[in-house]
Structure formats: C-alpha cells, structure tokens
Amino acid sequence: MIAMHKLVLRSVTKSYTKGTTVLKPFDLVAQSGELIVLVGPSGCGKSTLLKLIAGLEKLDDGQILLGDRDITDAEPRQRKIAMVFQNYALYPHLTVRENLAYPLRRQKLRMPAITEKVAMVARQLRLEELLDRRPSQLSGGQKQRVAMGRAIIREPDLFLLDEPLSNLDAALRTHVRGEIRDLQRRLGTTMIYVTHDQVEAQTLADRVVILRDGEVQQIGPPQEIYARPANIFAAAFLGAAPPNFLAGRVINGRIDVGQASLPFSDLPGECRTALAGREQVYLGLRPELLRAADDHYGDHLVLHGAVSSREIVGNTQNVYFRTDTACADMTRLSALAGRYLTDELVWTTENSNTGDTVKLAIRPEDILFFDAEGQAIGTHGSDTL
Numbered sequence: 001m002i003a004m005h006k007l008v009l010r011s012v013t014k015s016y017t018k019g020t021t022v023l024k025p026f027d028l029v030a031q032s033g034e035l036i037v038l039v040g041p042s043g044c045g046k047s048t049l050l051k052l053i054a055g056l057e058k059l060d061d062g063q064i065l066l067g068d069r070d071i072t073d074a075e076p077r078q079r080k081i082a083m084v085f086q087n088y089a090l091y092p093h094l095t096v097r098e099n100l101a102y103p104l105r106r107q108k109l110r111m112p113a114i115t116e117k118v119a120m121v122a123r124q125l126r127l128e129e130l131l132d133r134r135p136s137q138l139s140g141g142q143k144q145r146v147a148m149g150r151a152i153i154r155e156p157d158l159f160l161l162d163e164p165l166s167n168l169d170a171a172l173r174t175h176v177r178g179e180i181r182d183l184q185r186r187l188g189t190t191m192i193y194v195t196h197d198q199v200e201a202q203t204l205a206d207r208v209v210i211l212r213d214g215e216v217q218q219i220g221p222p223q224e225i226y227a228r229p230a231n232i233f234a235a236a237f238l239g240a241a242p243p244n245f246l247a248g249r250v251i252n253g254r255i256d257v258g259q260a261s262l263p264f265s266d267l268p269g270e271c272r273t274a275l276a277g278r279e280q281v282y283l284g285l286r287p288e289l290l291r292a293a294d295d296h297y298g299d300h301l302v303l304h305g306a307v308s309s310r311e312i313v314g315n316t317q318n319v320y321f322r323t324d325t326a327c328a329d330m331t332r333l334s335a336l337a338g339r340y341l342t343d344e345l346v347w348t349t350e351n352s353n354t355g356d357t358v359k360l361a362i363r364p365e366d367i368l369f370f371d372a373e374g375q376a377i378g379t380h381g382s383d384t385l
C-alpha cells in the first residue's frame with residue numbers, strides 16, 4: 001500500500017545574513033506520490049530549500065506540512081525524510097552492506113529485520129554482488145545506487161535529491177535517471193528532485209518548479225512550461241536549444257520585426273487583445289519550430305537570412321543564420337535572455353549549407369510573445385501553486 005504524504009510549503013522564507021534574501025516567500029503543494037523537479041541556475045536557492053524541508057537549516061518564516069504533520073519545527077530525525085546528495089556521502093570505512101544498514105541501526109531496529117531489509121533493498125537496486133565492497137571499490141553509478149538504497153531503506157515519507165547525478169558521465173546519467181524514475185514510481189514516495197539540467201527536469205518531472213534568485217518563475221508540467229512559458233527566463237530554461245528572441249514593434253495593427261511584418265489579423269485572438277496598446281514586444285521563436293519557407297507561407301512570419309555556421313547533432317543540425325533582424329533594445333531584459341538576443345539565430349533542421357540564403361517561416365500560433373520586461377503576454381503561465 002502506498003502511504004499518502006503530501007508536502008505543503010507555505011510562504012517559506014530564508015536569509016542567511018540580514019538583508020539578503022535567499023528564498024522569497026515560497027509556496028508549493030507536492031501531491032502524494034508526485035515527482036517535483038526544482039530547477040534553476042547555480043546559487044538560486046535550490047539546496048537551501050531542500051535543507052529547510054529536511055530540517056538542516058531553520059526557516060525565517062512560513063510553514064512546512066508533511067502528510068498530516070506540521071514539521072516546521074521538528075528535529076531532522078523526526079521528519080521521516082531521506083536526502084541524497086551529489087557527493088553520495090557514503091561512509092568510506094563501511095561496506096555497502098553496513099552503509100545500507102546504518103540508518104536502521106540508528107533507529108535501533110533488531111538484527112534479523114535489518115538483514116531482511118538490506119537484502120530487499122540490495123535486490124531492488126541490484127547491489128547484491130557488491131554488498132561486501134567498500135565505497136572506494138565502486139564506480140560512480142554504483143555509489144549512487146548505494147546512496148539511493150540508504151535513502152529508501154528507511155521507508156521515508158519524502159525523498160529529497162540534490163543534483164544526485166552531477167558526478168556521473170553522460171551515458172550513466174541517462175541510465176540512472178531512468179532508474180530513479182522507476183524506483184520513485186514503484187515506491188510511490190513523494191520526491192523533490194533538484195537539478196540545474198533542463199533535460200533531467202523534462203524527463204523526470206510530473207511538475208517542474210523554475211527558480212531564479214530565490215523566486216519562483218513558473219510551476220507546471222514540463223510540456224506546459226515549454227508551450228506556455230511565463231517569461232523569457234522560463235522559455236530559455238526549458239527546451240533543447242533556447243528560443244531565438246527578437247525585438248518587435250507594434251504599429252498600426254501589425255508587428256514589425258526587422259524587415260518582416262506580421263499583421264494582428266493572423267494572430268490568435270487572445271494574443272491580439274493582449275498586444276493592443278503596446279509598443280515594444282519580444283518574440284520567442286523556438287529553433288525546432290522554424291521551417292524552410294517557399295512562397296506559400298502566407299500567414300507565417302518569414303525571416304530572411306544567410307547560413308553562417310552549423311553544428312551536427314545526430315540526425316539533425318543546429319544551423320545558425322544571420323538576419324537583418326537586429327535587436328536593439330535589450331537592456332531591459334535579463335542578462336540570461338540577453339545572451340540569445342543577437343542577429344544570429346539558430347534553426348534546427350536536417351539539411352543546410354553554410355553560405356546558403358534561407359527564408360525561414362514560423363506559424364503565428366507558435367510564436368511566444370513577451371512584454372518589455374520579459375513577461376509572457378497573450379498566454380497565461382501555468383498554475384503558480
């Protein structure tokens with residue numbers, strides 16, 4: 001039977017030193033059995049949030065509920081939460097068997113029960129052959145499995161994983177990622193998984209929380225954030241290559257983007273309404289939604305350019321092309337988004353050569369629109385709770 005352990009964070013705030021807020025009031029409800037992935041750049045407060053939930057740091061304000069318990073002021077040990085770190089934190093002088101048994105010994109469980117649980121977890125994580133080895137005799141992936149084993153053996157109400165795969169090479173990361181996902185599904189234990197890797201976020205999450213400077217940018221299922229990012233930051237964070245951002249000017253019922261122009265009448269209704277009365281907007285064009293245009297793209301936005309370089313990625317290519325669509329006013333946008341505001345755009349395609357002149361088209365309904373502050377317009381970001 002799967003236990004019901006919903007996690008509720010209410011206005012959780014934290015600062016380490018007076019005046020510098022690491023976590024703005026943070027609200028989240030993780031449903032029982034849900035896998036929440038918390039993403040954001042280094043230093044945005046991800047580890048801090050996990051430490052607050054685990055009780056390793058004290059919150060300034062707010063409330064934390066787990067299941068039917070208020071654990072805001074509970075001792076870490078009483079919280080029934082297991083945390084897995086990037087560096088595994090295994091005891092080097094203990095064997096795998098002893099490492100797995102350790103949390104149970106601390107709980108003063110009796111020996112036969114410990115032996116039985118260790119055997120069960122070893123079977124689940126395919127550690128049976130490794131039980132007598134010490135951590136120094138294990139590969140990175142094996143160490144990670146032991147760390148996971150030590151977390152699940154306590155049958156916690158909640159898992160907290162802090163960049164657990166960062167020390168693994170790419171192939172192993174993909175593999176262990178799948179294992180963690182399967183394990184979480186099988187156990188049905190609520191999990192908060194921290195990463196700065198958007199691929200991990202998209203492949204693992206039931207819902208993603210995008211964090212920036214201690215502030216939530218958007219919460220929602222990965223596909224929803226991809227389709228309707230709440231702002232330029234969220235748009236740039238999720239997706240294989242970040243979108244191309246172009247400056248556009250709203251004039252007389254149309255949007256001018258360099259030499260290209262898009263009449264309002266070609267836009268979805270909600271978008272038209274939201275754009276009316278504005279001057280400066282930004283357009284986000286996902287590289288994978290740009291297509292080579294011939295002359296039959298009547299209602300599309302069509303950009304002209306010359307291919308400047310290309311990167312081959314498996315069976316597709318990232319093609320960079322220069323356009324006349326210079327983006328002047330980027331000062332009001334964030335530094336991150338600003339990096340992508342250039343006259344060199346990326347386009348993901350199967351075939352193109354350097355020097356080719358290209359016409360690229362995108363459907364109006366595929367364009368993301370942002371206001372001068374980088375907030376989405378014309379669409380609504382997903383739920384904020």
Ligand SMILES: Nc1ncnc2c1ncn2[C@@H]1O[C@H](COP(=O)(O)OP(=O)(O)O)[C@@H](O)[C@H]1O
Nearest residue numbers: 016017022040041042043044045046047048049
């Ligand atoms: N113990 C601490 N004392 C003071 N500042 C800290 C402490 N731990 C983290 N910070 C600061 O809080 C911010 C968020 O850190 P952290 O939560 O570790 O970020 P992330 O895990 O997202 O990389 C950073 O600016 C970091 O320097």
Ligand SMILES: [Mg+2]
Nearest residue numbers: 046047048162
């Ligand atoms: Mg961290």
